[in-house]
Amino acid sequence: MDEKLKKELQDWMETPADKRDVKTGARLCRQITRNVILGNNYEKFPKRFGKMVEYQLSKFYKVRVKDNSDHELVEKMAAKAEGIAKREKLDERLPGFDNWKPETRIQKTERFAKGKREDHDSLPEEIKALYVENINLLQQMRHNRAQLLVIMNTHDKTVCPDGDRYPFVKELIDLDTKYRANWEKYDTYSAPVDGK
Numbered sequence: 001m002d003e004k005l006k007k008e009l010q011d012w013m014e015t016p017a018d019k020r021d022v023k024t025g026a027r028l029c030r031q032i033t034r035n036v037i038l039g040n041n042y043e044k045f046p047k048r049f050g051k052m053v054e055y056q057l058s059k060f061y062k063v064r065v066k067d068n069s070d071h072e073l074v075e076k077m078a079a080k081a082e083g084i085a086k087r088e089k090l091d092e093r094l095p096g097f098d099n100w101k102p103e104t105r106i107q108k109t110e111r112f113a114k115g116k117r118e119d120h121d122s123l124p125e126e127i128k129a130l131y132v133e134n135i136n137l138l139q140q141m142r143h144n145r146a147q148l149l150v151i152m153n154t155h156d157k158t159v160c161p162d163g164d165r166y167p168f169v170k171e172l173i174d175l176d177t178k179y180r181a182n183w184e185k186y187d188t189y190s191a192p193v194d195g196k
Contacts, residue, residue, distance in 0.1 A: 005031060013061040017054070022046035025053040032060050060163060074162040074169065081148070081169040084176045088138065090145040102142075106135050115183070127189045130182040137179040144172045 009032070012025055023046050030039020033056065042049045085091060094105035106112060112135065120128060148168040 009057060009061055013057060020054075022050045022053060025050075025057055029053050029056050032057070071162050074166050077169040077173060078165060081145075081172045084141070084172055085145050088141060088176070090142050091149075094142075102139050103135050106138050109138075112138075115187075117186070123189065123191075127186060130186040134179055134182050134186075137175055137182070141172060141175045141179065144168055144175065148172070 005028070008024075009028055012020060012028060023043055026039060026042030026046060026049065029042055030036060033039065042053050046053075088111075089109075094102070095108045096105040116131065117123065120131065148165065151164055151168070
């Protein structure tokens, strides 16, 4: 999205709802989505499609203006997400049988099989919970990665707009941050010495 269009979108969204020009919003919607038929319908019937225009533009406003997800930022985040996918082997099949629950299959992966402490059963509940939470986080990361690959459709990334990729790569990075913080707490926990 070019800067002029981004500025127009910002101005339109920051105008009080009762003072917004729906025809201008419809034009912006047509330009941003590049859906001529839908955009023309919005422009021809502004009262009927007013709420839809506002909804569509609010999505783009949040991603493109408010969250400031321009192309360079999305590319950097996508590269980071790609690194996470490789490091955590998110694209590889989970071990075990297809009829096993995902949680069981994740526990059989190398990280979880080797990552469980020998003293796991004697740890406090909140520390043991980090291990269990990481099973769920890894499952969410794998699901997020699969969704991202589906919307991207190809490996050249040209068919997927930045605004569509942004929520997925952001979530994957956020999940990974929590995941690694949990491992750090779990791996470095040492029981307090009596009386101290």
